Amino acid sequence: MTLETSPAAERNRQFIVDVLKTVLPDTGTVLEIASGTGQHAVYAAPRLSPRVWQPSDCYRDSLNMINDWSHAEPSPNLRDPILLDVLDQPWSVETQPMTPGISAVVAINMIHIAPWRCCEALINGAQRILPPSGVLYLYGPFKERGEHTSPSNAAFDHSLKSRNHEWGIRDLEKVTLTAAARQLELIECIPMPANNLSVVFKRR
Numbered sequence: 001m002t003l004e005t006s007p008a009a010e011r012n013r014q015f016i017v018d019v020l021k022t023v024l025p026d027t028g029t030v031l032e033i034a035s036g037t038g039q040h041a042v043y044a045a046p047r048l049s050p051r052v053w054q055p056s057d058c059y060r061d062s063l064n065m066i067n068d069w070s071h072a073e074p075s076p077n078l079r080d081p082i083l084l085d086v087l088d089q090p091w092s093v094e095t096q097p098m099t100p101g102i103s104a105v106v107a108i109n110m111i112h113i114a115p116w117r118c119c120e121a122l123i124n125g126a127q128r129i130l131p132p133s134g135v136l137y138l139y140g141p142f143k144e145r146g147e148h149t150s151p152s153n154a155a156f157d158h159s160l161k162s163r164n165h166e167w168g169i170r171d172l173e174k175v176t177l178t179a180a181a182r183q184l185e186l187i188e189c190i191p192m193p194a195n196n197l198s199v200v201f202k203r204r
């Protein structure tokens with residue numbers, strides 16, 4: 001079997017997991033939105049135990065890729081992937097609650113490769129499912145004060161918009177204000193390699 005690989009996920013997974021170790025609640029289920037190939041899921045689960053890792057994606061093809069990875073690199077605290085489109089409401093995890101309960105929502109490289117309404121839906125969903133002190137973690141490139149933080153991010157934004165005019169690198173301030181209006185307070189903003197950020201919100 002050939003595993004689908006994302007070179008970016010291969011490069012960033014260790015840096016992301018190092019941050020997650022410091023910002024996630026100590027227990028509970030981590031719901032990963034937009035798991036893609038599943039490489040972050042199989043890497044994170046054994047390193048973040050005893051938390052449980054729940055991968056998801058909105059495409060069945062992605063679930064197949066995630067299953068392939070989790071069969072190749074199994075972990076007792078890694079759940080089978082679930083179909084979850086952030087635009088659906090309610091999310092399936094609201095009608096079929098998880099055990100242990102969801103304590104964090106993680107979305108890596110998703111909000112700029114989807115229309116803005118998906119970012120809003122992600123934040124709305126996080127507000128609905130997270131308990132007080134639950135964490136929403138976003139990773140990716142962001143604009144700050146309306147400006148790109150590097151020429152490479154500006155070029156990436158241009159290429160995203162040429163693929164889909166509704167995609168594009170998001171403004172950190174706009175994301176933060178949207179989250180604050182949904183009881184998700186910005187706790188930390190951590191610079192990451194290749195002009196990315198880890199952005200951490202906590203549910204009030």
Ligand SMILES: C[S@@+](CC[C@H](N)C(=O)[O-])C[C@H]1O[C@@H](n2cnc3c(N)ncnc32)[C@H](O)[C@@H]1O
Pocket residue numbers: 006008009033034035036037040057058059062084085086087107108109110113114118
């Ligand atoms: C660039 S990939 C990132 C995948 C993975 N997180 C990574 O970093 O390798 C973007 C992902 O967002 C997912 N996605 C796009 N729209 C979505 C939506 N409405 N709900 C859930 N996932 C979505 C895609 O299926 C894809 O897996």
